[in-house]
Amino acid sequence: MDLSEKMVSSETIFEGKIIKVTLDQARLPNGTLAAREVVYHPGGVAVLALDKDNTVYLVKQYRYPIQQLLLELPAGKLDHGAEEDRLLGAQRELSEETGLEAAEWTYLGYSLASPGFCDEALHMYLARGLTRKRQHLDEDEFLDVVTMPFDELVRQVMDGTITDGKTVSTTLKVKVLLGL
Template structure:
């Protein structure tokens, strides 16, 4: 057995829903003891950083039930079965903002909550935005409002906890780092 590997002995599916699956795994630990792991299985997701020609970032504000409050976030959504992340990014951009973009620039991918979930999120930048004549309709239960913020305004939203999720904070940090590199000439 590898140094930190936990070998799955048994898996019990507790819930298999539209977005996630909850399972409890019994595992053998590296020292030979056993333990239980509660796991969320997720198909993966994308986040999109839409940049307007005026160099503003388009955000969506929506109510997040687990938090019992609205958050301002970058457009994002889950991968559908067999869908490539870039296709999901384009779909979510259109559904949530009514825009399409030129070539998307892949930024990175990251695990959102590796302590209990396997969700892998892909992050893209979208510029060259153009309004879609007849945009795709989003989810029936999704109510969102668009905001266009400068990077400085977005950083203020972070300080005020209006932007308070990892993917959006990561996006803002990435843009801030990019801006600093441009200012330093590299």
Template sequence: MKHFEEKTTNTQSIFNGKVIDVQVDDVLLPNGKNSKREIVKHPGAVAIIPITQDNKIIFVKQYRKPLEKTLIEIPAGKLEEGESPDITVLRELEEETGYTTNQLQYITSFYTSPGFANEIIYLYETNSLEKVLEPKPLDEDEFVELMELSIGEAEKLIATQEIHDAKTMYAILYLKNKGMR
């Protein structure tokens, strides 16, 4: 819908970091007025729902500094420059869980916070896990604990907000709608 489009008249880079860049755009609004938009640029990410042979989901428990608390999430990670999501998801699965797969199913993608960021997450699923003898190590600043949970156990953790991020809650809802118990 072109009548909602905002035309950028100027962009000012504010910060360039390891994970995100921040810019402020001057925009011309559809009504002819000017405004500013603070924008977080992110290279994108992947997430995976790894399902074990006994129908449990592998989660990672990790501390999230922006929230100052620990969350339980599905494995996920940032796309590296020039890397396709299909490659990134296998790397993240191995680094975070010690497993790999040759049966990867792409589910969907979604924007995480379109009001201020361009981050997109590509979501995958696998129920064919193979243990890696010598898995790739976690990033040096990454510390996780693995958990295997049923859908019911995961739902209880949503109620206590131990699972409290959108990608993981989406994944659980997706599995429930597929009939997983």
């Protein structure tokens, strides 16, 4: 059975600095029409920076949509959407947020945060061979760099202390990949 839905019409209802929202009419597999609200996002990157002592570098920042401080991996949107090289985006975000640079980069794949309404793909990286440079945050970015042993990060992911999706996904991929 063909389960695909075909766009019949699309209307942009919002276009901001980061996202675009459309209201689409889609033809369903049974031939009827349904409204689909779609959020288009340029995509992003997340970096698990792991030093030789298995210490991980995280950022603590306030997340306005949920009105909470979160502990997360360094991450950010791709500034030029799909046209931006994902690795360059990951290197930029790690440097900006933590002041770290890495000699070794491993691509871990990507995850889709909420494909029921949003097309955002989040590309995950493991960064090793770290050297400290200078942190250079965006003008509207306020965060603290936090370090912890990788095992503690895994514990906090598993007990629900850390709930950020990109941090959970990337941490568990690294745990399986490295067998730590």
